Each structure stands twice: as C-alpha cells, then as structure tokens.
C-alpha cells in the first residue's frame with residue numbers, strides 16, 4: 001500500500017485498478033470506490049499499519065450501508081487497504097470504555113449494522129488477505145461470500161481475552177460451517193489458515209492476489225457454488241443432539257481450563273446448547289453474555305496481560321545492529337538459542353569443545369524449523385545460516401557473542417579470556433548464566449561495558465521471555481541493542497539488574513523450595529502440583545523443577561542462599577540426593593517424577609490447608625523484594641516478566657496485580673501468620689507497603 005490517501009491504491013493489492021475517493025478530512029476508516037457498478041468499501045484505519053475494529057469503524061460502516069440501502073449497486077466488495085491483513089479484531093483499548101458505557105447497548109448497535117450488511121439486496125463479497133480475526137472475521141461472516149487470498153486466515157481469539165465472539169460470530173459461524181467445527185474454532189481461539197478455511201467452508205474461493213478480480217467476477221456470474229448444510233448441521237438443530245455435543249465440549253474444555261478461572265468457553269457452550277437452533281434468541285443471549293464477560297476479573301486481567309505483552313514488544317523496537325551471532329556452547333541452551341536466532345534470520349556460528357553437541361544442535365534445529373511450520377525452502381535457508389564452528393572462528397566476525405557454556409565461573413572466565421583476543425570492536429558479549437552474578441564475571445570480559453546477561457529460558461523456542469541483565473557498568477547502547485535483538489528474534493525482553501537469580505529465578509526459587517519442604521513433610525508431589533495448578537499455574541512446582549533440571553535448581557538455590565539476605569528454606573536433602581544420583585529431571589528421564597514414559601499427571605486433592613499460600617506467597621514476596629530493590633523498572637514489567645517466563649496464572653494478571661487484588665495488607669498479614677507457624681522464610685518483605 002502506498003500510504004497516500006488518494007489514487008489507485010488497490011493496484012498494489014492485485015489487478016483491480018480502482019480510484020478510491022480521498023479520505024474525509026477527519027479520516028474515516030472506510031474508503032469508498034466504484035468500479036463497473038460494484039461499490040468497494042476498503043478498510044483503512046489511519047495512523048496504524050493494522051486495521052482494528054473500533055466503535056468508529058462500525059459507525060462509519062453504518063453510514064456506508066445506509067447509503068447503499070438508498071442506492072443499491074450491482075455488488076459490494078469489502079476488503080482492507082493494509083498490506084498487513086484484513087483486520088486484527090476489535091480494538092481492545094476500547095473495551096474498558098465500552099464496559100463503562102453500557103456494553104450491551106453498543107453491541108446491539110453493532111449487531112444492527114452487521115444485520116443490515118447481511119440484508120443488503122445486492123451480493124456482498126469480503127476479500128480477505130492476511131488475518132481476519134475477531135470482529136474482522138465477523139464483518140466477513142456478515143457478507144454473502146468470502147474470497148480468501150492465499151495465506152489468509154480466519155479466527156476468533158476472544159477466549160484468550162476471557163470473552164467469546166460478540167458481533168454475531170457465535171451464530172453466523174455455526175450457521176455457515178459444521179457447528180462442532182465452528183465451536184472448536186471459537187473455544188480454542190485457533191485460526192483456520194487458507195486451506196482449512198476452504199475445507200471448512202469459511203472461504204468460498206481461494207485465489208492469488210492477482211486473480212481477485214476474476215474471483216469476484218466468478219462469484220457474481222454464479223460460477224461459485226456452496227454445499228448445502230450437511231446431516232450433522234441438521235442433527236444439531238435438535239436439543240438432545242446439541243446437549244450431548246455440549247457435554248462433550250464441556251469435558252474437553254475442563255481438561256484445559258477450569259470454569260471458575262476461565263468462564264468464557266463455558267458461557268459459549270451454554271449459549272450454543274440453549275439457543276443453537278434459534279438465531280434471534282442466540283443474538284440476544286450473545287450480547288448479554290459478552291457484556292457480562294467483559295466485566296469479569298478474568299477478562300480484565302487477560303486484557304491487562306495483552307497490554308503487558310505490547311509493552312514488552314514496544315521495549316524491543318529499534319535496530320539491534322546485530323547480523324552475526326556467535327554462540328559458545330552447543331548444549332541444551334546454546335544449541336537452541338543458535339537454532340532460534342538462525343530461524344529468525346540471523347547468521348549464526350556455533351562453537352563447542354565437543355563435536356557431538358554440534359551435530360545434535362543441527363538435528364535439533366531441523367526439528368525446531370518443523371515445529372515452527374517452516375517450508376522446505378525456509379528450513380534450508382535457516383539451516384544454511386546456522387554454521388557449526390568447532391574452532392570458534394565466528395567470534396571474530398560476530399556482532400554478538402552469546403556464551404552458553406556450563407555453569408562454572410572459572411570455565412566461563414577462561415572462555416572470556418580467549419574471546420578478548422578475538423572479538424571485534426563494538427561487539428557485545430552476553431552470558432546465559434542462570435545463577436552466577438555478572439559482577440563476578442564482568443572483569444574477565446573483553447569489554448565490561450559491553451558485557452551483559454541474556455537469560456533465555458528452557459525450552460528456547462517455546463519460552464517467550466528473555467531477561468536482559470545489566471550489571472553496574474553495562475552501557476546503555478549495549479543494553480538497548482540486546483533488547484532490540486530480543487525483538488528481532490521474536491522474544492519478549494525483560495530488562496533486569498544483576499540481582500541474585502535476576503527476577504524470574506529469584507521469584508521462582510522460594511516456590512520450588514517450599515514444594516520440597518512440603519515433600520519433606522510427607523505431602524505427595526502430586527498433591528503439591530495439584531494445589532499450584534488449581535491456583536492457575538500451568539504446571540506444579542515439582543514438575544517444573546524436574547523440567548528445569550534439578551541440577552540447575554540446586555545451582556540457583558545455592559547461589560541465592562549465599563547472596564540473598566533473607567532467610568530461605570533449607571535446601572532439601574532429597575534435591576541433593578537426586579542430583580548426586582544423576583536423576584536431574586526430565587532430561588535424565590528421572591527426577592522427582594519418572595519421565596521415561598512422558599508427562600506426569602498429578603492426581604487430585606488434599607494436602608495441608610495453607611499449602612497454596614505456602615507455595616505462592618513466598619513467590620509474591622520475592623517479587624516485592626525485586627520491586628523494592630529496582631531489579632525491574634516497575635510493577636507492570638515485573639508482572640509481564642513473570643507471566644511470560646513462568647506462565648504465572650494469566651487470568652490473575654501477574655503476581656503483584658494478584659497481590660493487590662487479594663489485598664496488600666491481607667497478603668502481608670498472611671505471610672506473618674505463615675512465618676509464625678513455619679519459620680522466618682515467610683517474613684514479609686519491607687517493600688509491601690509500597691506495592
């Protein structure tokens with residue numbers, strides 16, 4: 001798109017040479033053009049490279065439709081002027097206002113507009129390139145036909161915000177495609193990409209951009225057919241059949257998220273079960289249900305998490321000046337960091353003292369490309385960018401060297417001594433250490449001002465967060481380039497200082513250690529894990545310790561015990577014994593759990609009454625310590641880091657947000673009670689009054 005507001009803008013999107021009228025002075029989001037008796041409404045929200053559907057988009061559409069009702073053209077085509085895609089969904093920043101202004105009334109108005117679009121007496125065609133999500137998808141569904149440009153996708157991600165579709169999606173999609181497939185899309189929030197969208201019947205035509213006009217002609221000439229509703233569709237019009245299907249959906253959903261934490265999918269199933277055969281009733285119920293979900297703590301907190309992610313993405317903007325990355329150590333972390341950086345377009349050299357890890361790293365890189373759904377050519381290109389480099393020559397050319405050698409300060413210093421002669425001026429050295437202090441390593445670094453931490457989490461492709469760690473004398477330019485590097489490789493950076501365990505491990509460790517104290521008290525590991533999962537953690541602390549590696553847990557625990565002034569739980573003998581026996585967790589096939597046959601499944605229930613508080617509150621307390629000491633810049637960045645690195649119950653909006661919601665005084669008092677009962681490791685941090 002050429003970005004100007006006049007001229008034949010659609011030429012860039014295909015063969016259609018269409019003069020679009022100039023934007024109104026105020027900048028209306030819809031631009032109108034007419035060609036061969038067809039009116040084109042082109043969505044082009046100003047000041048943004050992506051279309052979102054806000055109140056003003058709907059109101060402006062209403063005005064356009066009113067004009068079309070008066071003077072009906074041969075057909076209406078709706079599409080987007082943005083190269084980024086059709087529309088990314090509703091404008092979430094308007095949701096709080098919407099909730100205050102009477103969401104149901106606003107939704108009713110929006111429904112009225114889409115009903116009028118649907119009822120226009122001429123054919124309506126939505127041409128979708130890129131993503132049509134949420135309300136964008138709902139506009140597409142209100143059209144008679146959908147043409148998908150190769151690469152298009154359709155989805156309802158609302159459940160991720162604690163909501164379900166609110167502009168007619170709950171009844172238009174199940175009326176268009178197999179209702180159970182429609183429900184699955186809405187319940188999982190997953191998008192249907194072009195091929196699947198065609199197969200499901202969401203897209204009537206799939207074509208390339210240059211054939212869009214021909215596809216429109218084909219639709220208008222009656223050359224595109226649509227299959228009649230199938231047997232399943234008809235069967236699900238009966239209450240009994242829907243009830244059975246709804247029960248199945250509820251039990252599937254319950255395996256993933258509990259209703260008290262995530263009410264939206266359950267509300268959607270209820271809607272469909274009750275009103276799936278009555279569009280008018282479904283429409284009324286959808287509006288009421290959406291408006292009440294908008295007002296839940298879960299949705300507010302998930303919207304908060306959405307904005308926290310945006311905030312970390314914003315920190316990561318800018319040029320990193322890093323084309324070539326050299327990684328030292330091709331083990332569990334170094335191998336994956338190298339593969340990920342190559343997959344994201346960096347030239348990577350990978351060094352190790354042994355050859356086996358280099359071979360294994362390349363094999364793993366191939367798997368990572370496959371999991372990321374890269375095509376054969378993209379995989380080949382990514383692997384071409386990843387060069388095993390046993391002699392470490394790449395360090396001379398690299399703009400960034402990431403050291404991921406074993407957790408041994410003397411060994412790391414030796415590596416830095418060699419790098420001193422090799423690294424070029426201006427390049428940055430970053431360590432992936434989890435438990436060593438940068439202050440203890442920096443003097444050995446080639447240039448302490450250009451030395452910092454880049455703390456990736458395991459497994460690298462899945463974990464979104466990277467802590468960017470500064471010590472006292474890391475310079476701003478190096479720190480800024482490292483945060484931009486995180487953005488360049490699609491990770492979320494959390495800038496932190498050189499505190500023991502940085503932020504994430506500092507906060508996690510008391511939680512993991514308390515789990516071991518509970519095991520020492522005779523509570524089963526399954527019960528401990530279940531308590532944490534019930535709180536909303538993605539996995540329990542015992543499973544997490546196994547997954548992180550018990551050796552690494554022990555390293556971090558020892559390092560924290562040495563350097564944090566607060567009392568901590570004694571390191572459990574059972575942890576040391578496991579590590580000495582080589583039972584270091586998932587990677588060894590045996591830790592606290594037996595990992596030889598896959599993931600452990602915690603059983604249900606039980607344990608001491610205060611178990612959840614004993615696990616969670618020390619983590620919150622360590623977060624308060626990090627906030628007080630300025631390890632992170634503010635409470636929001638802290639909450640963001642904890643949600644994206646540990647999966648801390650997203651529906652609670654982050655640990656500090658949760659503490660505030662529970663009540664700061666109440667939480668502090670509870671810690672005092674726990675300290676009186678179980679020991680000084682629970683004594684509240686002096687920073688609580690400032691939370």
Ligand code: NAD
Nearest residue numbers: 329330331332333352353357404405406407432433434458
């Ligand atoms: P690892 O033992 O799996 O890999 C280390 C690799 O370094 C091995 O392949 C080894 O051959 C190689 N190596 C040893 N000496 C070397 C030298 N002089 N030059 C080049 N290569 C050398 O270890 P890992 O788990 O990948 O951990 C690496 C670093 O990442 C550690 O500092 C660790 O604390 C940190 N870390 C680990 C995790 C984790 O979950 N594993 C998470 C975050 C950070």
